[in-house]
Amino acid sequence: MIGPIFGFVGGHETQELQHFAEFGVVMMLFLIGLELEPRTLWDMRHKLIGLGGLQITLSTLLIMGGAMLLGLVWPVALAVGLIFALSSTAIVLQTLSEKGLMQTGGGRSAFSVLLTQDIAVIPMLALLPLLAVIPQAAIAPDGAIILPSNEAKTAAEHSMSLVEGLPGWGVTLVTLGAVAAIILAGIYLVRPAFRFIHAARLRELNTALALLIVVGIGTLMILVGLSPALGTFLAGVVLANSEFRHELESDIEPFKGLLLGLFFITVGAGIDFPTLFDAPLKILGLTLAVILAKGAVLFLLAILFKLKGRNRWLFTLSLAQAGEFGFVLISFSVNQHILAPELSQTLLLVVALSMLITPLLFILYEYLSRRMHDGAETYEEDVIDEKGPVIIAGVGRFGQIVNRLVQSSGFKTVVLDNNMKTIELMRRFGFKGFYGDPTRPELLHAAGLREARVLVVALDNPAAATGLVALARRERPDLHIIARARDRTHAFKLYQAGANDIVRELFDSSLRAGRYVLENVGLTEYEAAEAEKVFYQHDRHSVAELAALWRDDIPSIENEPYIARAKELEADLGALLLAQLQKDDAA
Secondary structure, rough: OOOOOOOOHHHHHHHHHHHOOHHHHHHHHHHHHHHHOOOHHHHHHHHHHHHHHHHHHHHHHHHHHHHHHHOOHHHHHHHHHOOOOOOOOOHHHHHHHHOOOOOOHHHHHHHHHHHHHHHHHHHHHHHHHHHOOOOEEEEEOOOOEEEHHHEEEEEEHHOOOOOOOOHHHHHHHHHHHHHHHHHHHHHHHHHHHHHHHHHHHOOOHHHHHHHHHHHHHHHHHOOOOOOOHHHHHHHHHHHOOOHHHHHHHHHHHHHHHHHHHHHHHHHHHOHHHHHHHHHHHHHHHHHHHHHHHEEEEHHHHHHOOOHHHHHHHHHHHHOOOHHHHHHHHHHEHHHHHHOOOHHHHHHHHHHHHHHHHHHHHHHHHHHOOOOOOHHHHHHHOOOOOOOEEEEEEEEOOOOOHHHHOOOOOOOEEEEEOOOHHHHHHHHHOOOOEEEEEOOOHHHHHHOOOOOOOOOEEOOOOOOHHHHHHHHHHOOOOOOOOEEOOHHHHHHHHHHOOOOEEEEEEEEEHHHHHHHHHHHOOOHHHHHHHHHHHHHEEEEHHHHHHHHHOOOOOOOHHHHHHHHHHHHHHHHHHHHHHHHHHHHHHHH
16 A cells, blocks of 8 residues: 555665565564474474475475476576465464364474474575576576666675685685574573573663674674574574573564564565556466465375375465565565566565465365364274263363372273374273263263263363253253363353353362462461362352353343342452451451
């Protein structure tokens, strides 16, 4: 809007701002490095090198081949392949998190590839200058070599680096020296400096030092002729084990966000709309060709790495677009005289359009997902040949504690779970469990629902847990049902469904933390324990009473009887706790 439409800024201003805003990308790579401890990188080496490495290599080669068929010379075609091999880390990770897909097989594989791509940007930035096979020359869209303008020559003359004029071995030594300096400084200088500032309690100096690290390392890399992103990423990895890692992240994050936002604004302001309007079908065709080429490579890799069903399609469709680092590589390639400005405008449009199409790819995934079964459903359910007085439905981090306590006390349990990996893990540790969907009536009856004394509902899915409680209560009005609740609202639903005892996930741990607080603000251990006991008993009574007033069809804030009674109960709690403390003082 501010660039090509209203003309508030011109091409020259946009380029000047873009050089400044590129520090946002440098800061992003520094933060990525902070998240990647060397051990984490080593543990992920198979997926990073195998899955991620193959995706980048095959996508680059396939797109490079297509570009050469369109008439580009191989250095330009290779640069184009590298640019489009990358996907959008920002869009994909955000969407996977919003849709709860990060922990699926496809989501984890997509994350590994994105991580590999983020790391691969560094060697790409180092490789691209080598593609400028004729010094200080640019390559036109048709592959022809064109000499730069006098203005470009003047700019090049003013960008002399420390390695200018050195022999090859001298350049190598200076480069290795710069890398070694970054590693040694991260270990022996940065940490002591942060300790000194922390002891001085000068918060603003933390921010100043964090910015100095990024800008200083970036400047050093420019002086030795390398990408500043390479140095800051390396520094981030070195400091990943530092006790000041989170301090650095919180200090740099706002600057990274602002500068990245400015960077994307400059990219938008620099888009050449006449190019799009002159050949809309050509631009759209190239965009679809990139998505199809990357999708074909991703689908093949999904098969090779044994991703199935929904996971295969999630992996394929989520990474088929180009990414924000494509903007960086395009800008860098133009500055290095690898891409001509006319070709770069076309590539910028293709990258932007492919990112705009990404939500449609996720919609397509959801459409396909509704028409296929999860990979877990390919397992056959176990034949349940045991019955016991206690049935435990769900054996995750909550249910497994209940199961261990009950079994260790000498009582037999029948464990049901619809996650095959969880059941297999249980069996490895000597605990027997049965694979199957606990919400199915026939499975519950096979586990001994008619004879059981207690049913423990410990499912992760709140809706499934509520449905199971209602089903069991209809089948066995006399059965004692203990249910796990996600929160207070879920507890109301479970009470209405017929649960006898409801355990909110964080209630007991929060209550214990509150007792520790009371012990450290003046109450004795006995007084704090009594206050905790009063609160516990009152809350159980309150939840049971409020459950009768709570309604699922209207928001709680509009339920006047519910709000009025909640206020009365809260006032009662204050009076009860005050009376208890006075009683303890008198005693």
